Each structure stands twice: as C-alpha cells, then as structure tokens.
Amino acid sequence: xxxxxxxxxxxxxxxxxxxxxxxxxxxxxxxxxxxxxxxxxxxxxxxxxxxxxxxxxxxxxxxxxxxxxxxxxxxxxxxxxxxxxxxxxxxxxxxxxxxxxxxxxxxxxxxxxxxxxxxxxxxxxxxxxxxxxxxxxxxxxxxxxxxxxxxxxx
Numbered sequence: 075x076x077x078x079x080x081x082x083x084x085x086x087x088x089x090x091x092x093x094x095x096x097x098x099x100x101x102x103x104x105x106x107x108x109x110x111x112x113x114x115x116x117x118x119x120x121x122x123x124x125x126x127x128x129x130x131x132x133x134x135x136x137x138x139x140x141x142x143x144x145x146x147x148x149x150x151x152x153x154x155x156x157x158x159x160x161x162x163x164x165x166x167x168x169x170x171x172x173x174x175x176x177x178x179x180x181x182x183x184x185x186x187x188x189x190x191x192x193x194x195x196x197x198x199x200x201x202x203x204x205x206x207x208x209x210x211x212x213x214x215x216x217x218x219x220x221x222x223x224x225x226x227x228x
Contacts (some may be wrong), residue, residue: 196223
C-alpha cells in the first residue's frame with residue numbers, strides 16, 4: 075500500500091489544525107495584514123471619490139439632488155465591495171489555515187519522530203504525506219536514523 079493509499083495519510087477536516095496556536099497565529103497575521111491593506115485602500119478610495127464628486131459639482135454647477143444621487147449610487151457600490159471584501163477575508167482565513175497545515179503538520183510529525191529517536195528507537199522511520207512540505211527533511215532524518223541504527227546494532 076502506498077503512502078497516498080494509507081488511511082493514516084488521508085487528510086480530514088478534524089486533522090487540518092494540528093498545531094492550533096502556531097497555525098492560527100500564522101493565519102491571523104496573514105488575514106490581519108490583508109484587512110489593514112484593504113481598509114487603507116477603501117479609505118483612500120472613498121476620500122478620492124468624495125473629492126471628485128465635490129469638484130464635479132462645483133465645476134459643472136450640479137444640483138444638490140444630482141450630487142446626492144451620485145453619492146448614493148457610489149455608496150451602494152462601496153457596500154457591495156465591502157461585502158465581497160468580507161467574503162474574501164473569510165476565504166483567505168480558510169486558505170491560510172490550510173496552507174499553514176502543510177508546514178505545521180510535518181513539524182508536529184518531525185517533533186514526535188525526534189522524540190522517538192531520542193528514546194533509542196532507531197528502527198522507526200518518518201512518514202509524511204506526499205503533499206506535505208519538508209519532504210527533503212524527512213529523507214535526511216530517515217538517513218540519520220539508518221546511520222544511528224547501524225552504529226548501535228554493531
């Protein structure tokens with residue numbers, strides 16, 4: 075049975091968060107950064123739009139009703155943009171948790187494996203899922219275990 079067919083190597087929703095504190099911290103940094111950038115962008119956009127409407131009103135002697143209609147139309151568009159931004163933030167949170175799992179999942183497995191080696195079990199081998207990051211480190215640790223096993227079984 076290959077690694078991808080092994081039921082222990084299948085991902086499920088309940089094991090996506092293997093290191094909650096680190097994964098959520100990583101995710102929130104990404105999401106908060108996105109939120110701050112988005113808020114700054116929207117704030118500058120709203121300011122510039124209001125300045126443009128005021129300038130057009132003065133330059134073309136627009137009625138107050140026309141200016142108000144333009145502002146209402148733009149406000150509706152901004153609300154729609156804010157709703158889409160909120161949905162984008164939620165999807166980026168989900169994506170960042172998923173991506174952080176690709177790093178923290180192997181880190182947790184590697185930590186457990188090192189504890190096994192420190193306990194003297196040199197026959198143990200580290201197994202990571204094919205899609206995980208740090209597969210090169212897995213190979214190096216397994217080579218280390220083979221070397222240790224050869225040295226201690228003489």
